Amino acid sequence: MDENAYEIIRDGIQYKYHLGRSDMIKLIIGFWLIGLCNNIGFVVELTAAQDLIDDIHIRRMYDEDTEWHRGCTVIGTGTILLAAVVPSLFAKIFAPFLPLMIKIRYIIIIALSTSGYITTAYGYQNLDSKWIKILGIVFMSLSSGLGESSALAYIAFFPTDNALSAWSSGTGGAGFVGASIYTVLKQFGIDRTNIIMISLIWPIIMTVSFYALIPHPKIFRIKRMLNVLENQPTEGIEDMIPIIEDPHKFKVQLLMIKKTFLIYTLPF
Numbered sequence: 001m002d003e004n005a006y007e008i009i010r011d012g013i014q015y016k017y018h019l020g021r022s023d024m025i026k027l028i029i030g031f032w033l034i035g036l037c038n039n040i041g042f043v044v045e046l047t048a049a050q051d052l053i054d055d056i057h058i059r060r061m062y063d064e065d066t067e068w069h070r071g072c073t074v075i076g077t078g079t080i081l082l083a084a085v086v087p088s089l090f091a092k093i094f095a096p097f098l099p100l101m102i103k104i105r106y107i108i109i110i111a112l113s114t115s116g117y118i119t120t121a122y123g124y125q126n127l128d129s130k131w132i133k134i135l136g137i138v139f140m141s142l143s144s145g146l147g148e149s150s151a152l153a154y155i156a157f158f159p160t161d162n163a164l165s166a167w168s169s170g171t172g173g174a175g176f177v178g179a180s181i182y183t184v185l186k187q188f189g190i191d192r193t194n195i196i197m198i199s200l201i202w203p204i205i206m207t208v209s210f211y212a213l214i215p216h217p218k219i220f221r222i223k224r225m226l227n228v229l230e231n232q233p234t235e236g237i238e239d240m241i242p243i244i245e246d247p248h249k250f251k252v253q254l255l256m257i258k259k260t261f262l263i264y265t266l267p268f
Helices: 021-047 049-054 077-097 102-125 130-155 162-187 192-198 201-213 250-265
Strands: 005-010 013-018 058-062 069-073 218-221
Touching: 021 049, 021 077, 021 102, 021 130, 021 162, 021 201, 077 130, 102 130, 102 192, 102 201, 130 162, 162 192
Parallel strands: none
Antiparallel strands: 005 013, 013 218, 058 069
8 A cells, every 4th residue: 555545444434545646636626616615605695795785675764954864774784694694503503413425415515505696696686585685695504504514524534634724725715705706796897696696606616626626535334243252152241242332323422522512612
């Protein structure tokens, strides 16, 4: 086995991985793009938050004897923020307890992201459909939260820190790239609906990066077996054999996080 080949067993999971120079470059680029595409929808929606509510009916209240007036909207930017944060939070809380099945997860992630962009763009064209826009933001929030949880879980199977570093860099770059592209396109006179539709390129890039660019490790479970000598009596031996539980079961995972939850969440 050469120095770039890995065969590791961890928590009942065995995975084999061969990582050459070209594969390393693909890995870094692929995870950077996945991190970028995962968060850029969230950034675009927050950048466009004021534009989202400006399209909703505005009621102006002012005093005829004064020169100033105040515009009030039916919903505020805080509503956009909640729609962008709360679904993602719930996805991050519950996703770690679900089976990884990474390829199926990314089908769901990409579908949610695509639905979010299309739904939001449709809401722009129908000014009275304010909740359609909110629904689009919810879709993208779920996509971002599930994508973050899934990517971090999957990166654990790669025997190099470059995967995590590249993904983290991509999520950080999403803030600058997303806000800049939205602002520049708006300055060029492109309407908000077309900007959102142009953003459909990001789910496409994520699809190509995950399914075609990243070199995936081969993962398969190892069944844990307790072997007993054939010629030895088995009566009473069950009490002597330690019980080994599958660490991937929901109940076992809850027990694992019980102690660390208080340590890493409470401010002391």
